[in-house]
Amino acid sequence: MSKNLTKRSEDYSKWYNELVVKADLAENSAVRGCMVIKPYGYAIWEKMQAELDRKFKETGHQNAYFPLFVPKSLFEAEEKNAEGFAKECAVVTHYRLKTDPEDASKLIVDPNAKLEEELIVRPTSEAIIWNTYKGWIQSYRDLPLLINQWANVVRWEMRTRLFLRTAEFLWQEGHTAHSTRNEAIAETEQMNNVYADFAENFMAIPVIKGRKTESERFAGAEDTYCIEALMQDGKALQAGTSHFLGQNFAKAFDVKFTSKEGKQDYVWATSWGVSTRLMGALIMTHSDDNGLVLPPNLAPIQVVIVPIYKGEDQLHQISEVANELVVDLRARGISVKFDNRDTHRPGAKFAQYELQGVPLRVAIGPKDLEKGTVELARRDTLSKQFVAKDQVVETIDSLLKEIQDSLHKKATDFRDDHITEVNTFEEFKEVLENKGGFISAHWDGTEETEQKIKELTKATIRCIPFDAKEEKGNCVYTGNPSEIRVLFAKAY
């Protein structure tokens, strides 16, 4: 069953691009760098959203909505943040079009409708939100303020790729305000842990939790925590970040509170976000040369039933069995589709669901009717088995759990196999070139060395892992003393 998908070993990048389009996840649009998320892809994103939203609410956060636009004067208030995003932001300058006097079928920007102040399409919302928080926070009683927003943001990236890097993307951004430094740091940690838990236990994606170096920090943050995942081609992918913003935004927007003791102080802040980029991480963690592989938690369709029949009579008999199975599976909260379309042959259906990563496929043919069985096929292992009709619901239920666990284990094994400790720069380059993955190496802690290594190898410090053991050593590049190993990798 060829889906004409390029093999990963031939061209991983091409494989990814083809898969995204052929599995009906997303496609490029008429707007440079902006994607259309197709219904099947969006259904997966909705599952991520629902679970994340539940986790945010469980940890005391509420959703709200802030404007799409940031007036330029607010945008530039926090200097580092502004500097970080100024080079890639879409700017609204006018608020009206008019008929082109030279061609009545065309429209032109109306020069008389120029905005007094330009509006930036939000690349992130700290500025507009902290300007709002100023009106919401007076006293310690107003704190903590724990708010999340689901929104679209725009960053005018020059090189874009579906899900991984797009000019517009969907995300959630949490923005919290606290009365103490420690509480804000605890929140930053908590949300990084929420992301890690979500990635590992819901998406079956193993991640390493750590801290970014200064040069990789969010613009305007004092500290950036992150979760880093490893893709099958040995490149790392930053899957989520949580920032401790210190009092930077509170100072930029003059947000003070009165403490219990009656003292005035600036508020402490965090922000944290994950985006549709997670779709890219999902695809590149689990999928194979036959197409998408989805953990059952994220599959819009967990089980598909395909009838194999000749003539109406057989279809009728098979449908009876299938419909009963549909009812029983739904009663267990399993999402199932009975594909009885007569416009497509079973082979074409098999190919489609394999490409789209449906975790389990049930096929029912005339021989199954005779024997009282169905054929059950796993998408992840491509293995098949015959199961007695009265055991199929139980089997499916336990297989879905098994697949979820198995995908996590497989990805974790791969990731663990691709963390290599190196002690010389030769080794560093050799591993990076031939094996890829994370390279655990000593670093002297200077930005200069970090930049130099990046220039020479394209590898960056993905994070300083929280669980790194302290160990005296020498920087892999300069030989200067180092206290800790950090993780390098090439990254998306």
Next chain:
Amino acid sequence: MSKNLTKRSEDYSKWYNELVVKADLAENSAVRGCMVIKPYGYAIWEKMQAELDRKFKETGHQNAYFPLFVPKSLFEAEEKNAEGFAKECAVVTHYRLKTDPEDASKLIVDPNAKLEEELIVRPTSEAIIWNTYKGWIQSYRDLPLLINQWANVVRWEMRTRLFLRTAEFLWQEGHTAHSTRNEAIAETEQMNNVYADFAENFMAIPVIKGRKTESERFAGAEDTYCIEALMQDGKALQAGTSHFLGQNFAKAFDVKFTSKEGKQDYVWATSWGVSTRLMGALIMTHSDDNGLVLPPNLAPIQVVIVPIYKGEDQLHQISEVANELVVDLRARGISVKFDNRDTHRPGAKFAQYELQGVPLRVAIGPKDLEKGTVELARRDTLSKQFVAKDQVVETIDSLLKEIQDSLHKKATDFRDDHITEVNTFEEFKEVLENKGGFISAHWDGTEETEQKIKELTKATIRCIPFDAKEEKGNCVYTGNPSEIRVLFAKAY
């Protein structure tokens, strides 16, 4: 308990603006005409979204996501649509800021980063979506295409009001494609019915279903259906619209399909939407001089429990009763909050929940402990009763249903009382001036008369109701013959 809310009878508009802000629903932002939807307001919107989304999926629709931006050349492709929105659209012209050479602390638009083609921030997405559908539709097998999008849109309105008319608002927009005219018309009707059902049975807002006149149609539609609600001040509010777009967009974007018979034809289209404007309808249908009144279906908190105590001991005893009640209510799917904050007095809590429209309030004091009762207060009627502890869950459960029904009935009675049949223009003006509401009158069917009446009275034709009885008569303004009564009103 004064919340310093202006009375509706004094200044309805002021009452509305104050209520929105004081009940913590929304506020104006630093961006002209754009609002911040606060957590409490957003929680209500989330309830609307969840129910609508369920209804859309139940009727076979899937969600997807299309770009925020529309290139100008696509925007202008459907002429009437472009003409309708050109005067109020935000235009992105540049993609970068740079440091102001005259003041290094400021940013300016980088003149070297001008877009080759301007991008319109979507005021509605027909253009970008139909340009995409061109690639998705080849044959009748690809139809119907039933897609919905939850998104933000921007219309540069000059006079804005929180929820009712804002430069940016949140909405859903359905965009469907069909192989026949009749099927598209049936979809247009179905979705208008979905909206009506949602308004009536979920929001407790009575609506009249009908068709817009040509001058009130969506730009680019062949027919616009709508649901019209009546606010307490006698003004109508368009709560949702569903458009039959004919083949207009298919022709503008060259979207053809091959029929079963092998014939090529343009695709038939619909689009339909409701927005955060529904929040305005909700507020102005049910609320009173004491603040917000929420139908239980839409209340983020359906029941609040307030302890009335002196000292830790009493609080402890009351908390036991309260916590048990919380568990029992949650087990029934009722959302409940036990407000045991010691920073606020019971009176202040009562005032807050009254202002925020929590449907039921339970107060538990020392006397209740003695008697084994609680005090139960309804927000809608402000009536109170004592209920035995072992009956309180049942009572709350049935009261929530009763409140939902009662609000719907009250609003329906008000609306029905404010539909007045008139036969002369004097009567028309008199009713409009002194009573308001819908005026059912004969109209000669010309745009000229419609405009004249609007100029003279500010009343517009809200709709030609689907259930209007045919009746020969004479136009209330020109005296020309008419076959049907239409509904006029002043409108939001």
